[in-house]
Amino acid sequence: MTEFRCRRHPTEDRLPLVRPPFKGDLGERIHVEICADCWKEWLTHQTVLMNHYGLDPRQRKARDFLYEQLRAVLFDEGEPASVDTSKQGSIDW
Numbered sequence: 001m002t003e004f005r006c007r008r009h010p011t012e013d014r015l016p017l018v019r020p021p022f023k024g025d026l027g028e029r030i031h032v033e034i035c036a037d038c039w040k041e042w043l044t045h046q047t048v049l050m051n052h053y054g055l056d057p058r059q060r061k062a063r064d065f066l067y068e069q070l071r072a073v074l075f076d077e078g079e080p081a082s083v084d085t086s087k088q089g090s091i092d093w
């Protein structure tokens, strides 16, 4: 069995995802660097973001925003959006 290290838990043994969560380079990267728990955490966070910002994932801009947030949260690249659950969020397109 090959050893798997999640980039967010470098000192712990974590279970990897069975397969990339979606197609493309980013999906592959998540598969290689992110554990199943972190991915689950992101999915929960993604739902919070979609509800907060009223995102429709069928829209290109909404998907771009989510990918950007995914990178910020899972890979520490960029600014994570703040989620103030007491008010409705908005995105400057």
Ligand SMILES: [Zn+2]
Pocket: 006, 007, 008, 009, 014, 034, 035, 036, 037, 038, 039
């Ligand atoms: Zn992890």
